[in-house]
Amino acid sequence: QVQLVESGGGLVQAGDSLRLSCAASGRTFSSYVMGWFRQAPGKEREFVAVISQNGGITSYADSMKGRFTISRDNTKNTLYLQMNSLKPEDTAVYYCAAKWGLHSGNPKEYKNWGQGTQVTVSS
Numbered sequence: 001q002v003q004l005v006e007s008g009g010g011l012v013q014a015g016d017s018l019r020l021s022c023a024a025s026g027r028t029f030s031s032y033v034m035g036w037f038r039q040a041p042g043k044e045r046e047f048v049a050v051i052s053q054n055g056g057i058t059s060y061a062d063s064m065k066g067r068f069t070i071s072r073d074n075t076k077n078t079l080y081l082q083m084n085s086l087k088p089e090d091t092a093v094y095y096c097a098a099k100w101g102l103h104s105g106n107p108k109e110y111k112n113w114g115q116g117t118q119v120t121v122s123s
Helices: none
Strands: 004-007 010-013 018-024 033-039 046-051 058-060 068-073 078-083 092-099 117-122
Touching: 004 092, 018 033, 018 092, 018 117, 033 068, 033 078, 046 068, 046 078, 058 068, 078 092
Parallel strands: 010 117
Antiparallel strands: 004 018, 018 078, 033 046, 033 092, 046 058, 068 078, 092 117
16 A cells, blocks of 8 residues: 655664664555564564654654654655664664554564665664
């Protein structure tokens, strides 16, 4: 239904900032709840943040609160994740995803996924 493409990942040092983007195709981007997830080697996909259709409601995993900010620009069909004070444990492939309906941090409820972008934080 919607095609998603992440960008903005890279190699940074601990304490640095990075902004990830997720570009969505189609004309119905504003109808989707959007989420960010991440997956490190050997681990399950982990919830990072979710944002409501109009951007009015946001939720974060505890380890991301105060450091990460999720936002969206529906006029540009783009989702963002601003990451500050990055730590080595933030190293992972970051994915954006879309779903219909209500807020959820369960990756099983998301049916549209991007290919992911690698974030590596060195110590």
